[in-house]
Amino acid sequence: MSDLFEASGLSTAGPRPLADRMRPTRLADVVGQDHLLGADGTLTRMLKTRTLGSLIFWGPPGTGKTTIARLLATETDLAFEQISAIFSGVADLKKMFEAARARRMSGRATLLFVDEIHRFNRAQQDSFLPVMEDGTITLVGATTENPSFELNAALLSRSHVMTFHSLSREAIDSLLSRAEETEERPLPLDAEARQVLVRMADGDGRSALTL
Structure with missing residues (x-):
């Protein structure tokens, strides 16, 4: 039996964090x-x-x-x-x-x-x-x-x-590129600001996507 959330579609239609939407579906897609x-x-x-x-x-x-x-x-x-x-x-x-x-x-x-x-x-x-x-x-x-x-x-x-190792800067940058593809728009950052964002994530992929 479905509950009220399922019946109304709220269980699947609500906004999901970017990190959750980008969760890999294959082991080959995991970075780092x-x-x-x-x-x-x-x-x-x-x-x-x-x-x-x-x-x-x-x-x-x-x-x-x-x-x-x-x-x-x-x-x-x-x-x-x-x-x-x-x-x-x-x-x-x-x-x-x-x-x-x-x-x-x-x-x-x-x-x-x-x-x-x-x-x-x-x-x-x-x-x-x-x-x-x-x-x-x-x-x-x-x-x-x-x-x-x-x-x-x-x-x-x-x-x-x-x-498990902290993600390298290359791995974080790869995640950001995937995020741009998912969102279908580039990050509004120049190259220097993008690298600052990568450093701020400190090896944490979820943190990078949240930022």
Whole structure:
């Protein structure tokens, strides 16, 4: 049953931030993480050999962690679920695990993306272990903090840590060019001002598009 927002069209017709509208739909369109997604990148090799397991994405904001997690689910035909450790508790995790178990019984596995995973306490982090071990979920956790200090050793031992880099100036400039194509108009900046904008973004793609 649709809700009032869906019935009125407001759920899809509202304005969306530029960064959301420009979210890549293919891994090949992600910029700035060639060590992971390039021809010989770590994630590229995992996908080719079908050895994708649970992952921890460690890096600064605006570098593509959420986007890549979504696209990995698409590439591997996994159901994508997302929660934030800031807003979720034990009850939310249990519901998510139960839904993943039910989905698995119907023949489809789940990629569970956990943003700010370092915000979960040790007991909450431990709750992931059984569902990771029995294949109920493929966990992808994102953190801006060093996982060696913020995550349980048991969780780390069952995951591959992927380090994300701040976007280079070339990558930011490429995003701005894509934004101009999306908006169908050039930025009202001369070359010097454009470079100032790139520097202000400080390696954060989302920040660049917001600016």
